[in-house]
Amino acid sequence: MATARINQPETPPPVPWLGYRTRAVLGDTDTGGAPVSVLPLPTLTGFAIHNPSYLTVGLWPVAPLATPDLVRFTEQLPTSWRSGKALFRALLQRAGLPALVTHPKRPEPFRDLMQHGLRRYGLPLLRRLLREGMLLADNGHVDPAALTEAVKEAEQHGQVPSLLCDTLTVELGLRSLTTSSPVPAVTPGATVNPTDLTSSNLLYRCPEWYDEVQTDPSGTAVRAVEDLIADYVPDATTVVEFGCGTAADLQRMATSGVSRVGVDLQPAMIAHARLRHPDLDLRIGDMRTARLTGLLGSADVVACLGNSLAYLHTDDEIGDALATFAAHLHPGGLLVLFTPIQPPATGAARTSRVDTASVHGTVTIRYEWNPQNQISTLHRHWLLDDGRTSTDVIRRRVISPGELHNHLNAARFQHLETFADPARRNEPVDAPSAYTAARLMA
Numbered sequence: 001m002a003t004a005r006i007n008q009p010e011t012p013p014p015v016p017w018l019g020y021r022t023r024a025v026l027g028d029t030d031t032g033g034a035p036v037s038v039l040p041l042p043t044l045t046g047f048a049i050h051n052p053s054y055l056t057v058g059l060w061p062v063a064p065l066a067t068p069d070l071v072r073f074t075e076q077l078p079t080s081w082r083s084g085k086a087l088f089r090a091l092l093q094r095a096g097l098p099a100l101v102t103h104p105k106r107p108e109p110f111r112d113l114m115q116h117g118l119r120r121y122g123l124p125l126l127r128r129l130l131r132e133g134m135l136l137a138d139n140g141h142v143d144p145a146a147l148t149e150a151v152k153e154a155e156q157h158g159q160v161p162s163l164l165c166d167t168l169t170v171e172l173g174l175r176s177l178t179t180s181s182p183v184p185a186v187t188p189g190a191t192v193n194p195t196d197l198t199s200s201n202l203l204y205r206c207p208e209w210y211d212e213v214q215t216d217p218s219g220t221a222v223r224a225v226e227d228l229i230a231d232y233v234p235d236a237t238t239v240v241e242f243g244c245g246t247a248a249d250l251q252r253m254a255t256s257g258v259s260r261v262g263v264d265l266q267p268a269m270i271a272h273a274r275l276r277h278p279d280l281d282l283r284i285g286d287m288r289t290a291r292l293t294g295l296l297g298s299a300d301v302v303a304c305l306g307n308s309l310a311y312l313h314t315d316d317e318i319g320d321a322l323a324t325f326a327a328h329l330h331p332g333g334l335l336v337l338f339t340p341i342q343p344p345a346t347g348a349a350r351t352s353r354v355d356t357a358s359v360h361g362t363v364t365i366r367y368e369w370n371p372q373n374q375i376s377t378l379h380r381h382w383l384l385d386d387g388r389t390s391t392d393v394i395r396r397r398v399i400s401p402g403e404l405h406n407h408l409n410a411a412r413f414q415h416l417e418t419f420a421d422p423a424r425r426n427e428p429v430d431a432p433s434a435y436t437a438a439r440l441m442a
């Protein structure tokens with residue numbers, strides 16, 4: 001029966017994480033396929049992985065060595081020139097490189113590199129994509145539970161299946177075709193973890209949406225910072241913003257001669273900001289501990305806007321952040337904060353419509369207030385027009401103006417002024433959040 005086995009090779013077991021839709025067409029894999037391409041498959045896979053990122057930032061990728069005519073030409077060359085990369089090796093030899101380079105005893109360890117890359121970057125990326133929600137899973141091409149198992153298995157044991165790379169490639173390629181990240185289908189109240197920033201807020205999982213929904217078109221924060229700079233440090237040349245998010249405010253601050261540095265805890269927000277604003281210096285960091293190379297004791301202005309300071313809930317954490325701000329300013333440097341100073345209005349939930357370029361739906365908001373720990377909790381439920389839902393639970397610390405004054409003093413800051421509206425800086429403040437300006441003392 002050996003012949004029968006040779007003639008009928010065993011069907012390879014299907015990839016365990018295929019979804020119902022892919023499984024349904026497994027029997028048709030040899031039907032209606034695209035013609036064999038001139039370019040080798042790994043070249044096309046390389047394009048699929050890299051080119052979407054280039055195109056997103058406006059670069060048109062060109063690969064002169066991967067043009068079909070050139071590939072066809074080289075295929076006609078004598079086999080002896082082509083096998084074992086003979087021509088390349090001869091070229092390197094002629095250039096004077098030693099045998100160690102031109103004819104290494106061990107072949108190039110591509111498999112090891114692939115394993116290393118998949119283990120170090122691929123598996124964490126898959127974990128993140130699974131957490132955020134995958135297009136391939138939404139469309140039934142991948143079974144997310146089985147894929148999670150495969151990732152767990154690969155993390156714990158030996159080899160990482162190289163097919164995980166193909167899955168990643170297709171998912172990232174698909175994502176690049178959409179104008180925004182997919183919304184994870186979160187069952188209300190099921191998986192939100194308010195202590196994990198990313199899971200607590202849909203907009204942090206879709207930074208493009210954050211930009212569309214949260215960016216203030218009137219630029220109030222930018223005006224507040226610019227007016228304060230003009231009044232207190234008119235010759236400022238360095239601004240550092242901690243908790244910069246997608247850096248939309250930083251980008252809009254007056255640019256001439258001012259170097260702008262943005263820092264945020266969430267890598268996805270910084271990655272998005274880097275794509276959008278390549279002229280800014282953007283870094284991943286925690287405002288409680290960050291000490292930025294080249295900026296210690298030298299910044300003219302430190303800002304912490306958009307309620308970012310409120311994500312620190314204890315007095316110790318707030319003290320740590322103020323110490324970070326002080327560590328980056330020179331004496332006389334300006335600190336600008338925008339943070340909640342009053343408990344929120346805790347009435348009935350309010351529903352409103354959201355319509356931006358990519359986000360269409362309603363959002364229902366209610367607040368809870370805990371006077372013991374001074375945490376205001378925002379419950380926000382999204383109901384998108386396409387039926388998808390998501391729930392945010394965002395916890396923010398409220399600091400009264402008196403407390404803030406004490407925190408500032410303890411960190412060697414002199415309080416300068418507090419206002420809610422940059423157009424009315426002299427008026428008494430009665431608003432949920434306010435701008436506070438302070439100067440670092442010598």
Ligand SMILES: C[S@@+](CC[C@H](N)C(=O)[O-])C[C@H]1O[C@@H](n2cnc3c(N)ncnc32)[C@H](O)[C@@H]1O
Pocket residue numbers: 197214242243244245246247248249263264265266269285286287288304305306307308309311312
């Ligand atoms: C509401 S967003 C404000 C972003 C931006 N300043 C704006 O106004 O659009 C709060 C930001 O603070 C960041 N954040 C929270 N805790 C942080 C920390 N400890 N260090 C740095 N950034 C932090 C979050 O990642 C998030 O991007």
